[in-house]
Amino acid sequence: MAEKTQGVKFSLFAPYNEEVALKGTWNNWQPIPMQKDKDGWWQITVPLADSDYEYKFTVKSKSYFMEGQTVDISDPRAPELTPTTFENAIARVRGGKRIVHEHKFKHDDRPLPSNDQLVIYEMHIGDFTGGPGDDAPTKGTYNDVIRKLDYLKDLGLTAIEVMPVNEFPSPRSWGYNPHSLFAVENTYGTPTDFARLVDECHKQGIRVIMDVVFNHMAEDAPLTKIDYTYWFHKDNPHPPDQRFGPDFNYEFYDEKLGIWPARQEVRDAVLYWMENFHIDGFRLDATYLIANYDMLYFLHETVFREAHEQDKPFYTIAENLPQDPTIATPHGPLDAAWHENFYYQLNATILGQERLGRHPYDLDGLICVMEPQCEGFGGAFNVVNYTDNHDKDHLMWELGAHANTFDDAAFRRMKLGFSLLMTSPGMPMIWMGDEFGEAAPKTLDWQRIDWALLNNDRNNDLKEHVEGLIKLRTSTPALQGDGFEVMGKHYDRGLLAFKRWDGKGGLVVVVANLKDSYAGDFTFGWPENGRWHEYVYDYDVNVENNTFTDSLAESAVKIYVRK
Numbered sequence: 001m002a003e004k005t006q007g008v009k010f011s012l013f014a015p016y017n018e019e020v021a022l023k024g025t026w027n028n029w030q031p032i033p034m035q036k037d038k039d040g041w042w043q044i045t046v047p048l049a050d051s052d053y054e055y056k057f058t059v060k061s062k063s064y065f066m067e068g069q070t071v072d073i074s075d076p077r078a079p080e081l082t083p084t085t086f087e088n089a090i091a092r093v094r095g096g097k098r099i100v101h102e103h104k105f106k107h108d109d110r111p112l113p114s115n116d117q118l119v120i121y122e123m124h125i126g127d128f129t130g131g132p133g134d135d136a137p138t139k140g141t142y143n144d145v146i147r148k149l150d151y152l153k154d155l156g157l158t159a160i161e162v163m164p165v166n167e168f169p170s171p172r173s174w175g176y177n178p179h180s181l182f183a184v185e186n187t188y189g190t191p192t193d194f195a196r197l198v199d200e201c202h203k204q205g206i207r208v209i210m211d212v213v214f215n216h217m218a219e220d221a222p223l224t225k226i227d228y229t230y231w232f233h234k235d236n237p238h239p240p241d242q243r244f245g246p247d248f249n250y251e252f253y254d255e256k257l258g259i260w261p262a263r264q265e266v267r268d269a270v271l272y273w274m275e276n277f278h279i280d281g282f283r284l285d286a287t288y289l290i291a292n293y294d295m296l297y298f299l300h301e302t303v304f305r306e307a308h309e310q311d312k313p314f315y316t317i318a319e320n321l322p323q324d325p326t327i328a329t330p331h332g333p334l335d336a337a338w339h340e341n342f343y344y345q346l347n348a349t350i351l352g353q354e355r356l357g358r359h360p361y362d363l364d365g366l367i368c369v370m371e372p373q374c375e376g377f378g379g380a381f382n383v384v385n386y387t388d389n390h391d392k393d394h395l396m397w398e399l400g401a402h403a404n405t406f407d408d409a410a411f412r413r414m415k416l417g418f419s420l421l422m423t424s425p426g427m428p429m430i431w432m433g434d435e436f437g438e439a440a441p442k443t444l445d446w447q448r449i450d451w452a453l454l455n456n457d458r459n460n461d462l463k464e465h466v467e468g469l470i471k472l473r474t475s476t477p478a479l480q481g482d483g484f485e486v487m488g489k490h491y492d493r494g495l496l497a498f499k500r501w502d503g504k505g506g507l508v509v510v511v512a513n514l515k516d517s518y519a520g521d522f523t524f525g526w527p528e529n530g531r532w533h534e535y536v537y538d539y540d541v542n543v544e545n546n547t548f549t550d551s552l553a554e555s556a557v558k559i560y561v562r563k
Contacts, residue, residue, distance in 0.1 A: 006096025007045040012057050012075065014226045015040025015257060022046070023072070024055035024091075031058055040257055050095065054088040063228035073222040077182045077268075079191045079276075081167050086179055100276045103195035107202040112280065113158035115315050115335070115381065116480040119422075119470050120209065120429040121157045122389055124174065125165060125188045128432055131448030133455065139448065142193040146200045155435065155463075156470035159207040161283055161317075163390060165194060169218050172446060174390065175211070176285060177218045177245060181269035191276075198277050207280035209315065210273060214266045215289045216245035223265070230254075231262050238289060250295040263298050270303050281315035284334065287327060288320045296333035304334075317384055325376035328383070339383040339426060342369040346387055349514055350395065350417040351403040361494040361514050370424045370498070371484050379482045380425035387417045388431040396439040409516055411437065411458050412555035415465050416512065419536070419557035422469040423500065423510045425484050436463035465536075472535055476561065478506035488524040495552070497524045507562040511552065519552040528562060535559040 010022050012034070020042040021031035034042040034057075042057075061071050074081050078089030079100045092099050129148060130139020138144055145160075152160065164175025167183035175185065184191040198208045217223065223231045224246050232246040248262040273279045287296065300316075307314040318327045318337040328337040345365050348355040358365060368374040372383045388395045399405040399413055414437060421428045432438075433449040436459045440447055453459040473479050483501035487509065490496075494514035501507045507527060513519040526548045532541050534550075536559055541548065550558065 006048065006093070008048045008091070008093055008096070008098055009043060009045050010034075010055065010075075010091075011077075012042045012059075012226075013040055014042055014059060015254070016227060016230070017042075017059055017062055019058075019060040019070070021058040022055060023058060025053050048091075048093050050093050053091045053093065054082060055091055056088050059226055061225055061227070062230070063225055064234060065228070066225065071225050073225050074180075076180060076222040076226075077272075078180070079183060080186060081180065081183045083186045084171070086167065086169060089183075101191035101195045103192045103199065105195070105199050105278060107199050108278065110202050110205065112202065112205060112207050112313055113474070114313050115427075116477075117474050118159050118207070118315065118427045119157050119473060120159045120161050120384065120427060121152060121155075121432060122161045122163070122386075122429055123432045124163045124390065125185075126172070127446065127448045129448070131452075132450045133452030134449075140188065142189040142197040146197055149200055149204050149206070152206060153204045155467050156474060157206060157430075158474060159209055159280070160201065161209040161211060161429065163211050164213055164285070165210070166213070169220065172444075174444060176213050178213050179218045179221050181212075181214075181217075181265065182272055195277050198279065202278070207313070207315075208278075209281040209283055209317070210279045211283045211285060212270075212273075213285045214248065215286045216243075216247050218245055221246065231265060242289060244286075244289075248290075250290070250292045260298070263295055266295075267299060267302050270299060274303070274307065280313065281317070283317040283319065283338075285319050287318040287334070287337075288322070288324070293327070293333055296327070300333045323375070325372075325378075325382070328377060330378045330382075332378075332382075336382050336384050336427060337377075338389070339369070339372070339375075339377075339385045341375060342383070342385045342424070342426070343387065343389075343392070345369045346417060346420060347392075347395075347398070349420075350387065350413045351398060352405070352413070352516060353403055361491075363489045363491055363494070363496055363514075366420075366496065366514075367486055367489075367498075370420070372425055373482075380427070380480070383426040384429050385421055385424055385426040386429040386431065387421050388434050389429070390431060391442065392431070393441045394431070394438050395434055396437045397441050400439065401441070405516075408458070409554075411462055412516060414462055416514070416555040416557055418466050418469055419510075419559070420512060422473045423479055423508070423557075423559060425482055425500075428473065430466070435466040436460065468535070472559065472561075476506065476508060477502040477504065478508045478561075487527070490522070493519055493522075495519060495522055497522075499527050509560040510557065511550070511560075512557040513552040513555060516554045518554055519556070521549055521551050523547060523549040531563040532560045533563050535561055 020034045023029045034044045036042045075089035080090040082088045126140040129144035165185045166178040167180040169179045233249045236243045236247045316334040318334045320327045323340045348358040348360045399410045478500045487497040497511045499509045526543045
């Protein structure tokens, strides 16, 4: 008995191209002409039995550099492309229909941390696993991240921010050269694997924020061959050192169809990842190059606003460098922005040396970057703070290479940085491996985390210190909002005291020695009398007459929580 076949639909948006055909493995790549509807979509329905197929489109190009030529392209909206070559798309037919993936989400009803409880872990899928000390038979895949979710859960993290997992045109990349806005990077696994990763993160109470590139695409992306100037600027408007590929033209409006083609493509991609992979937020790369707030407001009004109104928490982040707070004010198009000024000031402080004009013990400079409103942001919700990210050298490497600081002193400085990161207003973010002192410079080559470092007492102690800080942060509302006030500062000694509160009675006081020299006793006025618990070193103190004296060692931070 012959296997039952169903009509399976294939579509390509190419509104002004004159000829489009479909080729596939089901008929030995013989072209089948497609028909265009009034909205510019070429379509055809093909009777196919349930199976996996490869296919591609043949298009008569309208791109200025190959106009009139017939070219084969992969489907720009396919969930999956063939490995290595990207020449063909993959269609998985199940139950007579094309599917994106085969995973059935099981944990959508799991409550997820709210935005004010975010502690973000930035991750490169390929480099997170498989390094020294991680001896699993596979490495650098979505499934390998699942294998290490217990580690992330025990660390206390509430979100991972995955560097781009869109298909990119090489086995090794950071992902900022997307070949497709829809396809899942197959070096890391299948769309089913990625869906499973998101679901397993949700099972652990960890949100998944996706890093996406909407400024440009890879040179040979399918859209560039269909009708280049329909989606991209013919002449890239950016300076030569900021041209990373065909640049989306968000100002072009198709009056005949009544659409903004580039905006529509990106909007559909955002909806695709949310609907099919249940993504909890987006980090938009290089919004300073997008430089089009109309486009970002378009995304906000057509997608992000509704996402915020759902029961599930949602968060959008801009990488807007140099820093511009207008992108993430209460009336800005996105929720938050990477807080680069925070990084540079804290980096100088941790290294104990001037960095890009910022002085290490500039208390007023540090205080300003710790208070988002001082920098023009609306509040803590609007900034993502970090001591490190993928664009920087690992902090521990900088301590050795730039500050000539090693061994115990280096680990003290790392603890100082993490203590200020976790107690400052704003959403804290950790670059993978920093929590236990990964020491490596920035490189585009393979650089898998050295998990064997956790066999060292100092590295493991740093990891436990960070773990404790994260647990304090996520369990203490006073550390999650805007409440911030400086209680005292000693300029010559590099001592800073500040308080955090939540408006509901929660109160935390932080006292930091920014210098790697013994501070000895300090005395500051205290906000309230009574019993307090010092969290880092685990002891209770009694405050009377609104004054308190304690002592600080080199680079030490003490965190007092009102009992």
